[in-house]
Each structure stands twice: as C-alpha cells, then as structure tokens.
Amino acid sequence: MSITAVTCVKNEGPFLLEWIAFHQCIGVTDFLFYSNDCDDGTDTLLDALAELGHVQHLPNPAEGRNYQMEALKDAKKQKVVQDADWVWVADVDEFPNIHVGDHSFAALIDACGNPQTISLNFQFFANNEIDTFEDRPVIEQFTHSHNPDLWCGEAAIEVKSLVRQDFPLQYFGAHRPFFQPKVKKKQRPSWTDGSGRDVPHRFLVAANPRRIRRFPAAGSRSHATLNHYALRSLDSYLVKNDRGDVNRENRAFDDTYWRERNDPAWEDTSIRRYLPALRKQIETLKSQGNIAQLHEACVTAHKARRDALLEQKEYRNMQKHLRRASKLPPQEEAMLRDLGLLEEIL
Template sequence: MRITAVTCVKNEGPFLLEWIAFNRLIGVTDHLFYSNDCSDGTDDLLDALAARGLCQHLPNPAQGRNYQMEALKDSRRHDIVTTADWVWIADVDEFLNIHVGDHTIPALIDACGNPQAISVNFQFFANDGTEGFEDRPVIEQFTKSHNPDIWCGEAAIEVKSLMRHDFPLKYFGAHRPFAKGKERPEWTDGSGRKVPHKFLVAANPRRLRRFPAHGARELATLNHYALRSLDSYLVKNDRGDVNREHRAFDDTYWRERNDPAWEDISIARYLPDLKKALAELKKDKEIKALHDEAVKRHLAKRDELLAQPEYQQMQAQLRTVSTLPPQEEALLVELGLMEPAA
C-alpha cells in the first residue's frame, strides 16, 4: 500500500527527522514537502533527504500568502500523489496516534472498513511549563492535554483526513477533502463511524473542518503539538511574520492549547522504534550535520528574538498566563465559581 503524506513547512528544521521517521513507522511510504522562505536550513535538509529518496521537496508555488492551499492544489499534478493508494495531509507538529492492530495506517483503514476517507480528531498537547528547546522527540516531551472529548466550551474539535485514491475529489482542503457535486463518499471518523451528515456534505460553515470528538477516537487520535517548548513557540511566532510593534500580544491561541488537565502517554508505544529510526537516519553524517545546524539556528533565532523587548514581554506573559482556556474561565466566572481576571 502506497501512502503519501503531503505537508508545507517553513523553518521546521529541528523537527523534520522525527516526523518523517514517525510517519514511516505508521505506514507512510512517501513524503511530499513544500517549503517557503526558510532561514534555518529546512530546505537544505529536505534537499539532502530527497537526494536519498526519503522524500520529494518542492518550492511552494504560492504567489501570495495562501501557501498551503496553493501547494495542495499543485500536489494533484505529481505522481507521488496521483499514484498513491491513500493521501495523508498534515503538518509537522501533528502525529497520527493509532490505537488498533499493529498501530499503523493500514490497520486503521481495515478497522474502519476501508472507507474512501477517514477524518481523525485533534488532541491538543499542552506546553505544561516546558521552557527550553530540547533536541529529542516531541512526542516524548509533551504528555498533557485537554480532556480529549471536549475542547473548552466547544464540543466540536478540528480534524485532519486520510483520503483513498478513488475519493470523488473536487479539491483538497487542509483539514478534509471536498467531494464533487452531490457525491457521497464512504467516510468515517476515528472510531469507524460515519462522519456527521453536515460535515460529509459541507453544509454547515462552522463544521467544515470539525465535528464532535466524543466517542470518535476509539481507533485513532491526532496528537497536535502546536506549542512545544516556550523557546520554540517564540520562534514559531516570528516565523509567522507577525509584527507586534505597538500592539499587545494576544495569548488566546496559547491558552486554548495549553490545558494540562489530562495525561495521555499512549503514543509512547512508538518511542523505542522511533528512537532507533532516528539513530539510523543520523548515521548519515550529512543528514546529522544538517539537522544539527537547524537546531543551532533555531536556538540562535530564540536568542535574537529575546534581545527584543516585545519578545521578552511575550515570554514573561506566557510564563504566567492561566492554564484555563479562555472559554472555560469565562464559564466559571459566569457560574460565580471564580472572580473575573483583574
């Protein structure tokens, strides 16, 4: 079975090897990377990996700012996508944690009854007080999350999707494919149940990329490490080209994903094999050197940012901000169970 993962990256160099190695463990056979405006050596590392047949690497074709959608549109003309049995569209901070069989994508597909698409709910893993970047597996470092059935006051949680080659595709979305006309493909959630009808037919604008997670993760969960360490989050914010001069930093994104109420170490089942796979990749001296250079540049960028007052303020704010998601805090205030923040 050929399974192709498609993703877009910018300055993700320290995290590439883990993501590729992990995906290969769960059954991904091919990787298509699109990169843009990298300054940490991401593109150099991907070129080296591509030269060894471990991925394909292309410059992002986007002419404006819509990098992801332009790349996904472009991907449909490449053999690595068109000849795949399944396509998996995800980001480098997202890991498909499969709970069934031998914990691979083929096992998940079999357990779901071999539908034309499978959409798996996110589980947002918290920073949980981790300040410094460490060059070791992200899936090992972060084990706390929100209650995976309910995210804050929003019962519906975002998904990412696997798509079979015969899906009646109109176009790829970042979170789910969209079907042609009135086609009704076979489509399940991460428990093998049919996805909600309004999600299937894209009839509810608020639910185009999400549906309730309760009961939807029996076979698989999508572990999303959107925050990682505080160091890496600062670098991630710079990567987004956000100009914060004379403007207060909005910590909503951080707070919504930094709820450490739940511990989940189920993905640790992959760690022994993942560490072996990473060690094998790093036996190649050029690959190891390029990875190490990306780590060095990642930390140098952190130091550069922390020389700026606005990033010093951001760091201080995120160190002390409440771990209650804003929606949950608002509900507790409304119920009279806590005082409003000063």
C-alpha cells in the same frame, strides 16, 4: 500499500526527522514537502533527504499568502500523490496516535472497514511548563492535553484526513477533502471518524460553513486520535511566532492561541509506545549522507533565533506573559466568571 504524506513547512528544521521517522513507522511510504522562505536550514535538509530518496521537496508555488491551499492544489497534480493508494495531509506538529493492531495506518484502515476517508480529531497537547527547547522527540516531552471530548467549551473539534485514491475528489482541503458537486447521493464516499463510525451528515456534505472542518469528538477516538503539538517548548513557540507575521511593537500580545492549546487537564502518554521504533528510525536517517550534520545545523539555527528574539523587549515580555498565563482556555474562564465560580477554581 502506498501512502503519501503531503505537508507545508517554513523553518521547521529541528522537527523534520522526528516527523518523517514517525510516519515511516506507521506506514507512510512517500512524502511531498512544500517549503517557503526558510532561513533555518529546513530547505537544505529536505533537499538532502530528497537526494537520498526519502522525500520529494518542492518550493511552495503560492504567489500570494495562501501558501497551504496553493500547495495542495499543486499536490493534486504530482505523480507521488496521483499514484498513492492513500493521501495524508497534515502538518509537522501533528502525529496520528493509532490504538489498534500494530498501531499503523494499515491497522487503522482495517479497523475502520476500509472507507474512502478517515478523519481524526485533534487532541491539543499543552506546553507542560517546558521552557527550553531540547533536541529530543516531541511525542516524549509533551504529555498533557484538554479533555479529549471537549476543547475550549466546544464538543466539535477540528480534524485531519486520510484519503483513499478512489475518493471522488474535487480538491484537498487542509483538514478534509471535498468531493465533486455532481456526485449523486448514493455515490457519496464512505467516510469514518477515528472509531470507524460514519462522520456526521452535515460534515460529510460540508453543509455548515462553520463546521466543515470539525465534528463532535466524543466517542471518535477508539481506534486513533491526532496528537497536535502546536505549542511545544516556550522557546519554540517564540520562534514560531517570529516565523509568522508578528509585529508586536505598540500593541498588546494576544495570548488566545496559546491559552486555547495549553490546557493540561488530561494526561495521555499512550503515544510513547512508538518511541523505541521512532528513535531507531531517526538514527537510521541520521546515519545517511550528511543528514546528521544538517539536522544539527537546524537545531543550532533554532536556538540562535530564540536567543536573538530574546534580545528584543517585546519577546522578553511575551515570554514572561506566557509563563504567567492562565491554563484555563479563555472561553472556559469567561464561563466560570459568569457563573461566579472562577475564584473557587483558581
């Protein structure tokens, strides 16, 4: 069975080998990377991995700012996607944590009854009060998340999707595929959550614009969940902010994204079962060609960028602010304040 993972990256060099090795461990056979505007060695490392046959690497074709959707539009035309039995669209901070069988994608597909699509709900992992970037597996370091059934007071949580080749595809979305509008009701694709249950009808047909990327997570994680490490260390989060459009001079830093994903209420270390195989596969990749040296160059560039950012007052202020920030998501804090319970909680 062939499985192609499709992803977009910018300055993710230190995290590439872990993500590739992890996905190789769960059965991904091919990788299609799109990169843009990298200055930390990400593109050089991907080119070297491509030369060794581990991945395919293309420049992002986007001419404007819609990088991900333009890349996914292009991916649909690529042979590595067209020839795959399954396609997995995800980011390099997202790791499927499969609870059944041998913990592979194949075991998940079997447990879900071989549907045409499986959508896994995010489980956002908090920062764990880790300030310093370390070059060791992300899945080992960050072990606390929100209650898996609730996030920021919402029962519906976003997903990423594994798509079978015979899905009547109109186009790939970043979170879920969309089927052709002329598909008859009885021919709509079979589609399950991470427990093998049919996804809600309104999600299936994308009937509600606000919910086309999510559905209730309660009961949906029996076979698998999707660990999402959107924050990582505080060092890496600062670099992540710099990677995007950040210009904080003369305006207050908005900590909403951080606080929404830094809820440590729930401990979940189950993904650590992959660590022995993951470490072995990372070392296998590093042993080939100049991969180890290129990875180390990415790590060095990541640390250097952190140091450069912390020479700027706005980033030092951001660092201090995030260290002190409440671990209650803003929505939950507002609700507790309205109920007069906030002081009791704090």
